[in-house]
Amino acid sequence: ETAGTVIKCRAAVTWCVNEPFSIEVVEVAPPKAHEIRIKMVYTGICGSDDNAVYGKFKDMQFPIILGHEGVGIVESIGGGVKGFKPGDKVIPLFAPQCGQCRCCKDPRTNICTTARMERPKGLMADGTSRFTCKGKKIYNFLNTSTFTEYTVIDEIAAVKIDENTALDNISLIGCGFSTGYGSALNAAKVHPGSSCAVFGLGGVGLAAVMGCKAAGASRIIGVDINKGKFGLAKELGATECINPKDYDKPIQQVLVEQTGGGLDYVFECIGDTETMVAAINSSHHGFGTTVIVGVSAANKTITFDPMIFLTGRTLTGSVFGGWKPKDSVPKLVHDYMEKKFDLDKLVTHRLPFEKINEGFDYLRKGKSIRTILRF
Ligand code: APR
Numbered sequence: 026e027t028a029g030t031v032i033k034c035r036a037a038v039t040w041c042v043n044e045p046f047s048i049e050v051v052e053v054a055p056p057k058a059h060e061i062r063i064k065m066v067y068t069g070i071c072g073s074d075d076n077a078v079y080g081k082f083k084d085m086q087f088p089i090i091l092g093h094e095g096v097g098i099v100e101s102i103g104g105g106v107k108g109f110k111p112g113d114k115v116i117p118l119f120a121p122q123c124g125q126c127r128c129c130k131d132p133r134t135n136i137c138t139t140a141r142m143e144r145p146k147g148l149m150a151d152g153t154s155r156f157t158c159k160g161k162k163i164y165n166f167l168n169t170s171t172f173t174e175y176t177v178i179d180e181i182a183a184v185k186i187d188e189n190t191a192l193d194n195i196s197l198i199g200c201g202f203s204t205g206y207g208s209a210l211n212a213a214k215v216h217p218g219s220s221c222a223v224f225g226l227g228g229v230g231l232a233a234v235m236g237c238k239a240a241g242a243s244r245i246i247g248v249d250i251n252k253g254k255f256g257l258a259k260e261l262g263a264t265e266c267i268n269p270k271d272y273d274k275p276i277q278q279v280l281v282e283q284t285g286g287g288l289d290y291v292f293e294c295i296g297d298t299e300t301m302v303a304a305i306n307s308s309h310h311g312f313g314t315t316v317i318v319g320v321s322a323a324n325k326t327i328t329f330d331p332m333i334f335l336t337g338r339t340l341t342g343s344v345f346g347g348w349k350p351k352d353s354v355p356k357l358v359h360d361y362m363e364k365k366f367d368l369d370k371l372v373t374h375r376l377p378f379e380k381i382n383e384g385f386d387y388l389r390k391g392k393s394i395r396t397i398l399r400f
Pocket residue numbers: 071072073076201204224225226227228229230248249250251254269294295296297300318319320321388391394
């Protein structure tokens with residue numbers, strides 16, 4: 026019986042920017058009111074975790090336990106928790122859903138105002154942390170922190186999934202898969218017969234390719250500077266792949282020429298401001314839609330000639346693929362179990378948790394799509 030006690034367990038702590046992960050023994054305090062403590066079973070390594078190591082995002086403090094794409098089992102619950110009990114299988118939600126705020130009640134968005142505006146960053150709702158290591162307070166990442174054997178999460182930032190779900194690959198529904206797939210289905214609303222381009226063929230971009238295919242796009246162009254990504258992209262639905270390095274002219278010019286004036290839908294799944302502008306300029310001037318999916322660095326801005334929108338282009342973006350997470354994740358899990366999409370193909374590597382640095386190495390060298398760490 027661990028409920029109500031401080032749990033000592035292993036976690037991968039990032040002590041400061043640009044440091045490798047350090048496997049440490051941490052103390053994880055019991056969940057307070059409206060919190061749950063989760064025993065992690067698997068966690069994926071996402072491009073955003075890597076970006077966080079490099080200090081790309083604002084509102085981030087070290088030392089921190091990163092990781093936001095995971096799956097686990099509820100160990101214990103705090104006071105007032107209604108939707109969870111010990112033993113439940115759960116997916117943490119880096120984009121929470123309180124269900125009460127103006128945005129949660131509006132079908133046009135999946136961004137919860139409570140989570141976004143009214144909660145401290147890197148800490149629980151009461152402004153404190155549940156993690157300590159060597160006497161120091163450790164911050165959490167995106168309400169989740171999955172690079173630890175046990176984590177404590179606000180009840181608005183986790184969702185219960187079917188007890189019969191096979192957990193091996195399902196952590197991808199907690200970020201990469203849903204983010205990319207939903208960007209095509211929800212944010213862009215790709216229509217049958219349309220033309221699409223996906224910039225960046227990592228886990229997020231490949232899931233966007235899957236979404237474009239599921240929506241019936243007839244042309245799906247994968248764009249990446251690593252041609253090692255093209256094989257899987259084609260397997261998942263890309264009809265062709267382009268490496269910008271193979272051309273002397275800008276990639277937007279190549280795409281506009283090859284598509285008779287530009288694409289119906291363009292997805293930026295890299296998080297780079299230059300490729301964001303290239304994506305916009307690759308969309309058709311009369312009706313092209315660009316969806317920003319990648320997360321750009323703190324304080325970076327983009328500039329463009331406003332006339333590019335005068336003729337009818339649309340620029341939008343989505344977090345977590347536009348899915349309202351509490352409502353959608355159980356359905357996505359169900360659809361996965363029914364084999365309506367094949368996210369298993371995105372999992373290229375599996376490692377024990379303590380080999381986390383090796384997993385990040387594969388990502389940085391462009392060798393992996395998703396590595397899943399098992400606890
Ligand atoms: N042009 C084309 N492709 C590029 C470029 C570029 N200038 N720069 C990088 N890429 C490709 C990489 O080669 C890689 O295949 O973009 C891909 C990025 O994939 P990952 O690093 O695996 O990242 P992923 O987990 O897919 O996340 C992508 O979404 O969640 C956000 O913060 C995350 O912004 C990141 C993005």
